[in-house]
Amino acid sequence: MRRFCLLLPLAATLSACIDIPQASQASKRQSVQRSTSFASARPEVRQCLADLSATRANFTPLPDQYYGAGCSTLNTVKLSSLRSDNASLGIANLGPVTCPLANSFAGWARYGVDRAARQILGSQIVRIETFGSYNCRNVAGTSRRSAHATGNAIDVSGFVLADGRHISVLGDWSSGTDAERRFLRVVQDSACKRFGTVLGPNYNAAHRDHFHLEFSTSNFCR
Numbered sequence: 001m002r003r004f005c006l007l008l009p010l011a012a013t014l015s016a017c018i019d020i021p022q023a024s025q026a027s028k029r030q031s032v033q034r035s036t037s038f039a040s041a042r043p044e045v046r047q048c049l050a051d052l053s054a055t056r057a058n059f060t061p062l063p064d065q066y067y068g069a070g071c072s073t074l075n076t077v078k079l080s081s082l083r084s085d086n087a088s089l090g091i092a093n094l095g096p097v098t099c100p101l102a103n104s105f106a107g108w109a110r111y112g113v114d115r116a117a118r119q120i121l122g123s124q125i126v127r128i129e130t131f132g133s134y135n136c137r138n139v140a141g142t143s144r145r146s147a148h149a150t151g152n153a154i155d156v157s158g159f160v161l162a163d164g165r166h167i168s169v170l171g172d173w174s175s176g177t178d179a180e181r182r183f184l185r186v187v188q189d190s191a192c193k194r195f196g197t198v199l200g201p202n203y204n205a206a207h208r209d210h211f212h213l214e215f216s217t218s219n220f221c222r
């Protein structure tokens with residue numbers, strides 16, 4: 001894998017680092033096409049991508065796609081890694097996410113999760129585990145499209161620490177040590193300050209094993 005850093009002519013401050021597999025020429029061409037659409041994107045989209053780049057996240061802007069039936073991925077990115085205060089943060093199992101959601105996620109990972117882990121658990125975070133993001137489906141038990149159907153929500157299932165510990169929502173929300181249980185509540189509370197909708201184990205049984213983090217204009221935290 002080779003790191004490719006791009007400085008775009010239409011926005012002098014806008015740069016992005018994109019990981020390109022060296023073996024694949026087709027992949028290189030695809031990245032150039034994506035970069036072209038990146039440069040010609042609307043100003044608010046370019047600003048969002050610039051903000052995300054400033055967090056030192058590694059990501060690839062994805063082409064807009066409509067899948068029908070109310071499902072689409074517009075203004076989305078594929079996140080490869082995020083940045084904490086002093087290290088790279090891996091992300092497991094994450095698909096396309098909208099750029100504003102990616103920005104909230106990057107801030108939460110650094111300030112809400114990693115700093116809480118160091119304070120409460122005495123070790124920094126090396127990876128955030130998820131159940132994914134985009135998924136063309138309804139909110140369970142309704143006929144309403146889920147925020148996952150537009151890549152506007154991430155389901156976070158656990159955290160891996162530098163000392164090797166694995167903290168999971170399912171295993172540690174109720175059964176972890178005092179510190180682990182406190183850590184999970186603190187990271188949910190800090191998520192509520194950054195995402196419009198946050199659902200966790202206290203909300204219902206469907207969320208017993210993950211935090212649902214959704215970019216929305218509501219203020220719903222359970």
Ligand SMILES: [Zn+2]
Binds near residue numbers: 148154211212213
């Ligand atoms: Zn969810």
